[in-house]
Amino acid sequence: MEQKAFYNLSYGVFILGTKSGDKINACITNTCFQAAANPVRVAISCINQNLTCQMIKESGVFSLSVLDQTCTFDTISRFGYQSGRDADKFADFEHSLDSNGCPYVTSQVCSVFECKVLSSQDLGSHTLFVAEVTDAKVVSTNPPLTYADYQANVKPKKSDTPAPSKKIVAWKCKICGYVYEGSELPADFECPICGHPAEDFEPVYEE
Template sequence: MDTKAFYNLSYGVFVLGAKQDDKINACITNTCMQIASDPTRIAISVLNKNLTCDMVKASGEFTLSVLDKTCTFELIKHFGMQSGRDVNKFEDFPHETNDSGIPYLQYSVCSLLECKVISKQDLGSHTLFIAEVTDAKVLSNNAPLTYADYQNNLKPKTTVDSAKKIVGWKCKICGYVYEGSELPKDFVCPLCGHPADDFEPIYG
Protein backbone atom coordinates (compact mmCIF):
# COMPACT_ATOMS: atom_id res chain seq x y z
CA MET A 1 0.00 0.00 0.00
CA ASP A 2 1.31 3.45 -0.94
CA THR A 3 0.51 5.60 2.10
CA LYS A 4 1.32 8.74 0.08
CA ALA A 5 -2.08 8.28 -1.59
CA PHE A 6 -3.62 9.55 1.64
CA TYR A 7 -1.73 12.84 1.31
CA ASN A 8 -4.16 13.75 -1.49
CA LEU A 9 -7.12 13.72 0.88
CA SER A 10 -8.09 17.23 1.95
CA TYR A 11 -6.78 17.84 5.46
CA GLY A 12 -5.86 20.95 7.34
CA VAL A 13 -3.20 21.29 10.04
CA PHE A 14 -4.32 22.39 13.51
CA VAL A 15 -3.01 23.08 17.00
CA LEU A 16 -5.31 21.42 19.53
CA GLY A 17 -5.25 23.20 22.90
CA ALA A 18 -6.40 21.72 26.20
CA LYS A 19 -6.43 22.47 29.93
CA GLN A 20 -6.73 20.08 32.87
CA ASP A 21 -6.58 21.49 36.38
CA ASP A 22 -3.71 24.03 36.26
CA LYS A 23 -1.87 22.48 33.30
CA ILE A 24 -2.20 23.65 29.70
CA ASN A 25 -0.91 21.80 26.65
CA ALA A 26 -1.35 21.46 22.90
CA CYS A 27 -0.53 19.09 20.06
CA ILE A 28 -0.75 18.96 16.27
CA THR A 29 -3.62 17.19 14.56
CA ASN A 30 -4.51 17.05 10.87
CA THR A 31 -7.99 15.57 11.19
CA CYS A 32 -10.95 17.91 11.61
CA MET A 33 -14.19 18.27 9.70
CA GLN A 34 -17.53 20.00 10.19
CA ILE A 35 -20.25 17.39 10.45
CA ALA A 36 -23.37 19.43 11.37
CA SER A 37 -24.55 23.03 11.25
CA ASP A 38 -27.51 23.28 13.64
CA PRO A 39 -25.97 23.11 16.17
CA THR A 40 -22.51 23.45 14.65
CA ARG A 41 -20.49 20.33 15.35
CA ILE A 42 -17.09 19.09 14.28
CA ALA A 43 -15.21 15.79 14.49
CA ILE A 44 -11.50 15.59 15.35
CA SER A 45 -9.18 12.62 15.69
CA VAL A 46 -6.28 12.64 18.16
CA LEU A 47 -3.49 10.15 18.89
CA ASN A 48 -4.24 8.26 22.10
CA LYS A 49 -0.61 8.49 23.20
CA ASN A 50 -0.76 12.29 23.27
CA LEU A 51 -1.10 14.01 26.63
CA THR A 52 -3.49 16.48 24.99
CA CYS A 53 -5.83 13.60 24.15
CA ASP A 54 -5.95 12.58 27.83
CA MET A 55 -6.61 16.19 28.83
CA VAL A 56 -9.49 16.61 26.37
CA LYS A 57 -11.02 13.37 27.65
CA ALA A 58 -10.80 14.65 31.22
CA SER A 59 -11.99 18.23 30.66
CA GLY A 60 -14.42 17.80 27.77
CA GLU A 61 -13.27 21.07 26.18
CA PHE A 62 -10.66 22.22 23.67
CA THR A 63 -9.58 24.97 21.30
CA LEU A 64 -8.57 24.39 17.70
CA SER A 65 -6.18 26.88 16.10
CA VAL A 66 -6.39 26.55 12.30
CA LEU A 67 -2.85 27.06 11.02
CA ASP A 68 -2.32 29.23 7.95
CA LYS A 69 0.33 29.32 5.23
CA THR A 70 2.61 31.64 7.23
CA CYS A 71 3.23 28.71 9.59
CA THR A 72 6.81 27.43 9.88
CA PHE A 73 8.07 23.90 10.35
CA GLU A 74 9.54 25.00 13.69
CA LEU A 75 6.05 25.81 14.99
CA ILE A 76 4.75 22.39 13.95
CA LYS A 77 7.84 20.73 15.41
CA HIS A 78 7.33 22.59 18.71
CA PHE A 79 3.78 21.30 19.20
CA GLY A 80 3.95 18.05 17.25
CA MET A 81 7.35 16.49 17.89
CA GLN A 82 7.79 16.74 21.65
CA SER A 83 5.57 15.65 24.50
CA GLY A 84 3.87 17.85 27.05
CA ARG A 85 4.79 15.15 29.56
CA ASP A 86 8.43 16.19 29.15
CA VAL A 87 8.26 19.94 28.48
CA ASN A 88 5.98 22.92 29.06
CA LYS A 89 5.18 23.81 25.45
CA PHE A 90 3.74 27.21 26.40
CA GLU A 91 6.61 28.37 28.60
CA ASP A 92 7.89 31.57 26.95
CA PHE A 93 5.65 30.84 23.94
CA PRO A 94 3.21 33.64 22.96
CA HIS A 95 -0.40 32.56 23.33
CA GLU A 96 -3.81 33.57 24.58
CA THR A 97 -6.39 31.66 26.62
CA ASN A 98 -10.17 31.63 26.32
CA ASP A 99 -12.62 32.14 29.18
CA SER A 100 -12.01 28.54 30.30
CA GLY A 101 -8.25 29.07 30.40
CA ILE A 102 -7.61 26.88 27.34
CA PRO A 103 -4.66 28.08 25.23
CA TYR A 104 -4.61 29.03 21.57
CA LEU A 105 -2.03 30.59 19.27
CA GLN A 106 -1.67 34.28 18.49
CA TYR A 107 0.02 34.02 15.09
CA SER A 108 0.13 31.81 11.95
CA VAL A 109 -3.54 31.10 12.60
CA CYS A 110 -6.45 32.04 10.34
CA SER A 111 -9.34 30.79 12.51
CA LEU A 112 -10.06 29.72 16.07
CA LEU A 113 -12.73 27.28 17.24
CA GLU A 114 -13.77 26.76 20.87
CA CYS A 115 -15.50 23.45 21.48
CA LYS A 116 -17.22 21.19 24.02
CA VAL A 117 -17.05 17.42 23.60
CA ILE A 118 -20.39 15.71 22.97
CA SER A 119 -19.12 12.15 22.52
CA LYS A 120 -15.95 10.18 21.93
CA GLN A 121 -14.97 6.81 20.47
CA ASP A 122 -11.71 4.90 20.87
CA LEU A 123 -10.43 3.90 17.42
CA GLY A 124 -7.33 2.05 18.62
CA SER A 125 -4.46 4.40 17.75
CA HIS A 126 -6.70 7.49 17.95
CA THR A 127 -9.79 8.80 19.72
CA LEU A 128 -12.55 10.39 17.67
CA PHE A 129 -14.17 13.36 19.41
CA ILE A 130 -17.52 14.81 18.35
CA ALA A 131 -17.77 18.35 19.67
CA GLU A 132 -20.14 21.30 19.58
CA VAL A 133 -18.56 24.60 18.54
CA THR A 134 -19.35 27.18 21.23
CA ASP A 135 -17.48 30.06 19.56
CA ALA A 136 -15.58 30.70 16.34
CA LYS A 137 -13.38 33.59 15.23
CA VAL A 138 -11.54 34.57 12.04
CA LEU A 139 -8.08 35.73 13.10
CA SER A 140 -6.51 36.51 9.71
CA ASN A 141 -7.24 36.53 5.99
CA ASN A 142 -4.34 34.17 5.24
CA ALA A 143 -5.12 30.92 3.43
CA PRO A 144 -5.20 27.81 5.65
CA LEU A 145 -2.27 25.41 5.60
CA THR A 146 -3.28 22.05 4.14
CA TYR A 147 -1.68 18.72 5.00
CA ALA A 148 -0.53 18.48 1.37
CA ASP A 149 1.19 21.88 1.73
CA TYR A 150 2.92 20.60 4.84
CA GLN A 151 4.08 17.34 3.21
CA ASN A 152 5.20 18.91 -0.07
CA ASN A 153 6.54 22.32 0.92
CA LEU A 154 7.06 22.72 4.68
CA LYS A 155 8.32 19.40 5.99
CA PRO A 156 12.10 18.88 5.59
CA LYS A 157 13.08 15.99 3.36
CA THR A 158 14.93 13.08 4.97
CA THR A 159 18.49 12.79 3.64
CA VAL A 160 20.59 9.65 3.82
CA ASP A 161 24.38 9.74 4.16
CA SER A 162 25.54 7.03 1.77
CA ALA A 163 29.01 6.98 3.39
CA LYS A 164 27.61 5.65 6.66
CA LYS A 165 25.90 2.36 7.46
CA ILE A 166 22.22 2.53 8.41
CA VAL A 167 21.36 0.19 11.28
CA GLY A 168 17.79 1.31 11.92
CA TRP A 169 15.11 3.96 11.49
CA LYS A 170 13.57 6.17 14.18
CA CYS A 171 10.09 7.69 14.06
CA LYS A 172 10.44 11.47 14.41
CA ILE A 173 6.98 11.68 15.93
CA CYS A 174 7.02 9.13 18.76
CA GLY A 175 10.57 7.73 18.86
CA TYR A 176 9.74 4.14 17.80
CA VAL A 177 12.81 2.38 16.37
CA TYR A 178 12.67 0.01 13.41
CA GLU A 179 15.75 -2.22 13.31
CA GLY A 180 17.19 -2.87 9.88
CA SER A 181 18.97 -1.00 7.11
CA GLU A 182 15.96 -0.79 4.78
CA LEU A 183 12.63 0.67 5.87
CA PRO A 184 9.73 -0.57 3.68
CA LYS A 185 8.14 2.30 1.75
CA ASP A 186 4.69 1.27 2.96
CA PHE A 187 5.79 0.94 6.61
CA VAL A 188 3.49 2.53 9.20
CA CYS A 189 4.65 3.21 12.76
CA PRO A 190 2.94 0.69 15.06
CA LEU A 191 2.83 3.24 17.90
CA CYS A 192 1.65 6.47 16.32
CA GLY A 193 0.46 5.45 12.86
CA HIS A 194 2.77 7.80 10.92
CA PRO A 195 4.21 6.65 7.57
CA ALA A 196 7.78 5.89 6.49
CA ASP A 197 8.34 9.55 5.51
CA ASP A 198 8.33 10.43 9.22
CA PHE A 199 11.29 8.14 10.00
CA GLU A 200 14.95 9.21 10.04
CA PRO A 201 17.96 6.90 9.65
CA ILE A 202 20.04 5.68 12.58
CA TYR A 203 23.69 5.22 11.71
CA GLY A 204 25.94 2.62 13.30
Protein backbone atom coordinates in the same frame (compact mmCIF):
# COMPACT_ATOMS: atom_id res chain seq x y z
CA MET B 1 -4.71 -2.14 -0.18
CA GLU B 2 -2.77 0.85 -1.54
CA GLN B 3 -1.96 3.15 1.38
CA LYS B 4 -1.01 5.95 -1.00
CA ALA B 5 -4.67 6.20 -2.06
CA PHE B 6 -5.32 7.88 1.30
CA TYR B 7 -2.85 10.65 0.43
CA ASN B 8 -5.48 12.05 -1.95
CA LEU B 9 -7.89 12.81 0.89
CA SER B 10 -7.87 16.52 1.78
CA TYR B 11 -6.68 17.62 5.22
CA GLY B 12 -5.93 20.83 7.06
CA VAL B 13 -3.24 21.34 9.68
CA PHE B 14 -4.31 22.37 13.19
CA ILE B 15 -2.94 22.94 16.67
CA LEU B 16 -5.15 21.15 19.18
CA GLY B 17 -4.86 22.76 22.62
CA THR B 18 -6.27 21.65 25.96
CA LYS B 19 -5.81 21.79 29.71
CA SER B 20 -6.09 19.45 32.67
CA GLY B 21 -5.72 20.86 36.13
CA ASP B 22 -3.04 23.54 35.97
CA LYS B 23 -1.28 22.07 32.92
CA ILE B 24 -1.78 23.20 29.34
CA ASN B 25 -0.60 21.32 26.27
CA ALA B 26 -1.15 21.02 22.54
CA CYS B 27 -0.32 18.84 19.55
CA ILE B 28 -0.60 18.94 15.77
CA THR B 29 -3.52 17.19 14.12
CA ASN B 30 -4.64 17.03 10.50
CA THR B 31 -8.07 15.55 11.16
CA CYS B 32 -10.91 17.96 11.87
CA PHE B 33 -14.18 18.57 10.08
CA GLN B 34 -17.51 20.25 10.71
CA ALA B 35 -20.01 17.48 11.41
CA ALA B 36 -23.22 19.49 11.93
CA ALA B 37 -24.45 23.05 11.43
CA ASN B 38 -27.25 23.74 13.90
CA PRO B 39 -25.98 23.53 16.56
CA VAL B 40 -22.42 23.58 15.26
CA ARG B 41 -20.47 20.38 15.87
CA VAL B 42 -16.93 19.45 14.87
CA ALA B 43 -15.12 16.12 14.98
CA ILE B 44 -11.39 15.80 15.65
CA SER B 45 -9.10 12.79 15.84
CA CYS B 46 -6.12 12.54 18.18
CA ILE B 47 -3.46 9.84 18.65
CA ASN B 48 -4.19 7.88 21.83
CA GLN B 49 -0.54 7.92 22.91
CA ASN B 50 -0.43 11.72 22.87
CA LEU B 51 -0.59 13.57 26.19
CA THR B 52 -3.06 15.98 24.58
CA CYS B 53 -5.50 13.14 23.96
CA GLN B 54 -5.28 12.02 27.58
CA MET B 55 -5.85 15.58 28.80
CA ILE B 56 -8.91 16.10 26.57
CA LYS B 57 -10.42 12.93 28.02
CA GLU B 58 -9.84 14.35 31.51
CA SER B 59 -11.12 17.89 30.91
CA GLY B 60 -13.64 17.53 28.09
CA VAL B 61 -12.56 20.79 26.47
CA PHE B 62 -10.17 21.86 23.73
CA SER B 63 -9.26 24.71 21.42
CA LEU B 64 -8.50 24.39 17.73
CA SER B 65 -6.10 26.79 16.01
CA VAL B 66 -6.34 26.60 12.21
CA LEU B 67 -2.81 27.14 10.89
CA ASP B 68 -2.43 29.41 7.88
CA GLN B 69 0.10 29.55 5.06
CA THR B 70 2.49 31.79 7.05
CA CYS B 71 3.12 28.88 9.44
CA THR B 72 6.77 27.89 9.78
CA PHE B 73 8.29 24.45 10.28
CA ASP B 74 9.59 25.64 13.66
CA THR B 75 5.98 25.94 14.82
CA ILE B 76 5.07 22.53 13.41
CA SER B 77 8.16 21.03 15.06
CA ARG B 78 7.44 22.64 18.44
CA PHE B 79 3.91 21.26 18.66
CA GLY B 80 4.22 18.10 16.57
CA TYR B 81 7.72 16.69 17.02
CA GLN B 82 8.12 16.72 20.81
CA SER B 83 6.02 15.49 23.71
CA GLY B 84 4.37 17.66 26.32
CA ARG B 85 5.58 15.07 28.83
CA ASP B 86 9.13 16.29 28.20
CA ALA B 87 8.73 19.97 27.32
CA ASP B 88 6.52 23.02 27.87
CA LYS B 89 5.46 23.64 24.28
CA PHE B 90 4.07 27.09 25.05
CA ALA B 91 7.18 28.40 26.84
CA ASP B 92 8.22 31.67 25.18
CA PHE B 93 5.60 31.18 22.46
CA GLU B 94 2.82 33.71 21.84
CA HIS B 95 -0.54 32.33 22.92
CA SER B 96 -3.76 33.09 24.80
CA LEU B 97 -6.30 31.10 26.80
CA ASP B 98 -9.96 30.72 25.90
CA SER B 99 -12.83 30.85 28.40
CA ASN B 100 -12.20 27.19 29.30
CA GLY B 101 -8.53 27.85 29.98
CA CYS B 102 -7.39 26.02 26.82
CA PRO B 103 -4.38 27.52 25.02
CA TYR B 104 -4.54 28.70 21.44
CA VAL B 105 -1.97 30.20 19.10
CA THR B 106 -2.33 33.91 18.25
CA SER B 107 -0.10 34.09 15.16
CA GLN B 108 0.31 31.95 12.03
CA VAL B 109 -3.38 31.05 12.31
CA CYS B 110 -6.49 32.17 10.42
CA SER B 111 -9.24 30.94 12.78
CA VAL B 112 -9.65 29.69 16.34
CA PHE B 113 -12.43 27.54 17.81
CA GLU B 114 -13.45 26.88 21.41
CA CYS B 115 -15.01 23.45 21.94
CA LYS B 116 -16.65 21.21 24.53
CA VAL B 117 -16.62 17.43 24.02
CA LEU B 118 -20.01 15.76 23.67
CA SER B 119 -18.89 12.21 22.90
CA SER B 120 -15.84 10.17 22.01
CA GLN B 121 -15.07 6.92 20.23
CA ASP B 122 -11.90 4.87 20.68
CA LEU B 123 -10.70 3.90 17.20
CA GLY B 124 -7.69 1.85 18.30
CA SER B 125 -4.77 4.08 17.38
CA HIS B 126 -6.80 7.31 17.75
CA THR B 127 -9.78 8.69 19.62
CA LEU B 128 -12.47 10.57 17.72
CA PHE B 129 -14.00 13.45 19.69
CA VAL B 130 -17.29 15.07 18.69
CA ALA B 131 -17.61 18.53 20.23
CA GLU B 132 -19.89 21.54 20.39
CA VAL B 133 -18.30 24.76 19.15
CA THR B 134 -19.04 27.36 21.83
CA ASP B 135 -17.08 30.22 20.24
CA ALA B 136 -15.18 30.92 17.03
CA LYS B 137 -13.24 33.85 15.63
CA VAL B 138 -11.28 34.85 12.54
CA VAL B 139 -7.69 35.80 13.35
CA SER B 140 -6.34 36.59 9.86
CA THR B 141 -7.36 36.62 6.22
CA ASN B 142 -4.46 34.36 5.23
CA PRO B 143 -5.51 31.13 3.50
CA PRO B 144 -5.43 27.99 5.65
CA LEU B 145 -2.49 25.60 5.45
CA THR B 146 -3.42 22.24 3.97
CA TYR B 147 -1.54 19.02 4.66
CA ALA B 148 -0.49 18.97 1.00
CA ASP B 149 0.91 22.53 1.36
CA TYR B 150 2.81 21.42 4.45
CA GLN B 151 4.37 18.43 2.69
CA ALA B 152 5.29 20.43 -0.44
CA ASN B 153 6.31 23.82 0.95
CA VAL B 154 6.87 23.77 4.73
CA LYS B 155 8.40 20.45 5.67
CA PRO B 156 12.18 20.35 5.05
CA LYS B 157 13.41 17.89 2.47
CA LYS B 158 15.21 14.80 3.74
CA SER B 159 18.83 15.52 4.56
CA ASP B 160 21.65 13.57 2.96
CA THR B 161 23.95 14.21 5.93
CA PRO B 162 25.95 11.04 6.71
CA ALA B 163 24.82 9.19 9.83
CA PRO B 164 27.13 8.69 12.82
CA SER B 165 29.35 5.60 12.77
CA LYS B 166 27.35 3.83 15.49
CA LYS B 167 25.19 0.89 14.48
CA ILE B 168 21.47 1.56 13.93
CA VAL B 169 19.36 -0.87 15.96
CA ALA B 170 15.87 0.59 15.46
CA TRP B 171 13.87 3.50 14.03
CA LYS B 172 11.61 5.78 16.09
CA CYS B 173 8.62 7.75 14.79
CA LYS B 174 9.16 11.42 15.61
CA ILE B 175 5.40 12.00 15.73
CA CYS B 176 4.06 9.35 18.11
CA GLY B 177 7.14 7.52 19.43
CA TYR B 178 6.47 4.12 17.83
CA VAL B 179 9.69 2.08 17.52
CA TYR B 180 10.45 -0.17 14.54
CA GLU B 181 13.00 -2.80 15.50
CA GLY B 182 15.65 -3.37 12.86
CA SER B 183 18.62 -1.68 11.24
CA GLU B 184 16.89 -0.90 7.95
CA LEU B 185 13.52 0.83 7.64
CA PRO B 186 11.69 0.06 4.38
CA ALA B 187 11.35 3.18 2.20
CA ASP B 188 7.59 2.68 1.90
CA PHE B 189 7.06 1.96 5.62
CA GLU B 190 4.23 3.77 7.39
CA CYS B 191 3.83 4.08 11.14
CA PRO B 192 1.09 1.68 12.31
CA ILE B 193 0.09 4.14 15.05
CA CYS B 194 -0.05 7.57 13.38
CA GLY B 195 0.32 6.71 9.69
CA HIS B 196 3.35 8.93 9.05
CA PRO B 197 5.85 7.81 6.39
CA ALA B 198 9.41 6.54 6.78
CA GLU B 199 10.86 10.05 6.42
CA ASP B 200 9.35 10.95 9.81
CA PHE B 201 11.39 8.25 11.56
CA GLU B 202 14.77 8.86 13.18
CA PRO B 203 17.45 6.22 13.78
CA VAL B 204 18.07 4.72 17.22
CA TYR B 205 21.75 3.88 17.70
CA GLU B 206 23.32 1.19 19.83
CA GLU B 207 24.54 2.29 23.24
